[in-house]
Amino acid sequence: MFSNWKLICLIIFIKFVNIWTIENISEVQTNNSNNDAELKYLLHEIKFHSAKKFGIFSDSVIDEGAEEMKKATFNDGTEASINRKVSDYLFENDIVLNLDQANEILKEVKSGKKIGKRQAQPGLRFLWTKKRINYQFSSNEYDWKLLIRKALKHIEEETCMRFSENNGDIDKLQYFRGSGCWSNVGRQGGRQQVSIGYGCESMGIIAHETLHALGLWHEQSRYDRDDFVKIDWLKIFRGTQSNFEKRTPLTSDNMDMPYDLGSVMHYGSKAFSTDWSSYSIITKDSKYQQTIGQRRGISFKDAKMVNLRYCMDICRKQLNCKNGGYTDPNNCLQCRCPTGYSGTFCDKVAKSNRKECKGGELKANGKWQTIKSPPLSAGIDCHWRITAPADKKIELKFEKINFPCADVCDSYVEVKHNLDKIPTGARICCPLTKNSVITKEVGTDVLLNFNGDNSVQNGYYGFTLNYRILTADEQIVDEIIETTTQISTTTTTKNTLGRWSTWGLWSTCSHKCGGCGTRVRVRACYPEGSECEGSFEGEESCNPQVCTKVDAKKNQRCDGRLVMPCSLMEKLDFGTTKSDRTSNDVVHLPINSRNLKIIKEGERRIKRTKRFVDGDKQMQEESICEKKFSYNCPTNLLTINVDWKKINDNYQIGSCCPGYKPDYDNNKCILI
Structure with a gap:
């Protein structure tokens, strides 16, 4: 009987708890809804x-x-x-x-x-x-x-x-x-x-x-x-x-x-x-x-x-850190330093991660000296510190700046020229006005950090910077650099300096072997109508290996492609080869006066607007189209022509291009 009463009480208690819980959950939900x-x-x-x-x-x-x-x-x-x-x-x-x-x-x-x-x-x-x-x-x-x-x-x-x-x-x-x-x-x-x-x-x-x-x-x-x-x-x-x-x-x-x-x-x-x-x-x-x-x-x-x-309670002793550093809570025997500084007390310049940086300590004097960065590459991290007497100011002039220019710099040269080294310095990846001047405050050094994002493409040369100290009788000129205009105390002129896009994909090599092959890539200067330093086209050699008999055998065909604006593609007339390889994707371009005129007109328009072909990406966006074609190879001169296929065509059979000779030890063609 007693055990039954215990069971009844337990059931009543459970029901009471369930009712209380439901009511309170409902109240909480109501409160959350009200909140x-x-x-x-x-x-x-x-x-x-x-x-x-x-x-x-x-x-x-x-x-x-x-x-x-x-x-x-x-x-x-x-x-x-x-x-x-x-x-x-x-x-x-x-x-x-x-x-x-x-x-x-x-x-x-x-x-x-x-x-x-x-x-x-x-x-x-x-x-x-x-x-x-x-x-x-x-x-x-x-x-x-x-x-x-x-x-x-x-x-x-x-x-x-x-x-x-x-x-x-x-x-x-x-x-x-x-x-x-x-x-x-x-x-x-x-x-x-x-x-x-x-x-x-x-x-x-x-x-x-x-x-x-x-x-x-x-x-x-x-x-x-x-x-x-x-x-x-x-x-x-x-x-x-x-x-x-x-x-x-x-x-x-x-x-x-x-x-x-x-x-x-x-x-x-x-x-x-x-x-x-x-x-x-x-x-x-x-x-x-x-x-x-x-x-x-x-x-x-x-x-x-x-x-x-x-984290201030972790290290019992606070170190006397320099340049805005502080005692590292992850290592109480070491200061945690702003980017570009190192050493136990943040009083040294950080080590660069590559020999070609040639970074380290530099001293400014009354004569112009130059820092030239190595070419920009993925993961590069270089550091320079420019010092001068405590009562002097340092003048900096960028001679060249060449990075992927974007709204936010991922690859850049960072300039810390203010007294307080805690904040991030000016990260520069876009062209400044000509003869731009950056000056530092008295009693501090100038820190330069050159950084390449891990995904950056090669082909950018970084920066060239001139520096010196200013003597007492010289007046410091700070140019005010605005985003869209260059402002001075007397005149306002439109800033026509543009910025380069990223490089497009490399073209196919002009020769499969023989040492004389080249490939090119292009980039665009924007906004339209602006001017950029350097060339819109990059070129490098490719396929230096000696040609083999397989490379030079008769009746070999190579594939190529024409890449152009879709609007131009629609105006061109295409013929086809009479061969087993003929299809809508493999064509020859008839060289007639109409096509030549259209091509020349398109080339002028492309150069004028500095259009940029970014590999297949723009093709997917339907602004750029391609048409494939085939031709006999290897050859020194590619001529797109309409003709009947001839049996037993003769092709150039040679181990190297004209003007090159074979280096069989290294399997390369070298210039004579």
Whole structure:
């Protein structure tokens, strides 16, 4: 009887617990629903009150601007482009706010007060309580998980933070395939989602969202933003002004760190831009224009922010580090140095990774001296430091600059010429105005970092730089270099300097053997009508090997192709060979007066507009077409002709081209 009562009591208790749990889950769900609605309202209020400052008083205008932005298709390589379609639910395009944050930011926007510094989330409740953070995946995609692990490893190498997969802690990051790339700012408690959706698969974007989760805000939201960049309010979508609001210590803390244009937390130069060809963010010093928006990885300053926040209790003794370095929490006997510096105390120039760099220490004097970089290649990393007496300034003039020019430099020469070496220097990959001058402050050195992205193509020669010290009686001239115009105190002239596209694919070699073969590739100068230094065409020798009997046998046929604009292809008349190989894909081009005229006209137009054939990529985009043809080979002169095939054609049989002789020991043809 007693056991039955125990069973009855247990059943009643279980039912009571189930009822209590259901009621509380329902209450939590209701609260979450209420929170979502309130948060959406607060986001709308932030956007509305920010837009009011620019004369926008209608919700419909804000909604129309959001719809217009969703239709934009250009990609600047940052989360801002990827998140256009989900921006209604995000702050600054990739941040999920909690209610407290949204309320405080709304107060800032309404008050309009800019009273302090902002970047890292203040308040102990938003800090992670452990240096080892639990994380998990909600998707089982191997490559996707591998890339996230790589980004977390990158943060571990630069900071004291560690990330442990599925370690059981309640507070954790959950990476999932959401719509776009976004995160909370700071620890929220419990499971905290970080969306790494399709299009977000880059180490820099993953690091960007993870640094948000660690408590960092966007760089361009700092109170001192306007000292370094200018927002072109006329170039952004209507109703998106709130994404450029500056805030106060109420919501964040800069931790006395300088503004960093190379931070992975900085917007790109075309964030929220209505036009792919226009910058919405313009750097005050135009040498930094291609520095902002990088997503290669966290900067030295980004890492220092995290280490100052979480890692200062690791090393008992703080070293006397130079040039903005600090005691490395991963090695307390060593300083962690800004890029380009090395040594225990960051007082030496970093070692270059290749002998051809010829980097190291240089001393400036009153005469011009020259630094010429080696040709740009994948992974190259060279460093130079130019020093001068403490009371002197150093003048720099770039003689040549030749890199893949892009909105954000992936391969570049970085110039650190300011006193503070913590921020990223000016990363230069595009032509500057002629005789451009960069001067440094008194009492500091100039650091040059020459870097080639791992995927860069060969064919760029890097840079040539002249330097000297200025004597007391010389006046320093700083040329102001704007993005589209060259400005002086007396005149304004249009900047006609252009930039080269990347090289196209190599053509097939003109000869299969014999030593005289060549192949070419081309690139384009843009924008149209501008001028670029150097040639649009590159050429190199190929197939130096001695011809064999197989190479020179009779009746051998070679395949070629004509590559030209599709509009030109449609106007040409093609005939076919009468042979077993005849098909729509293997043709001869009749050489008649009509075709010759059209070809010459097309060549002139191509040269005039400097069109660029980027291998098969543009063919896939239907702007460039190809037509295959066959011809007898080997031959010294290829003539495209219409003729009947002759049996027993005679072909040149020789081991080398005219003017070359065979070197049988090395199986090469050499020039006589």
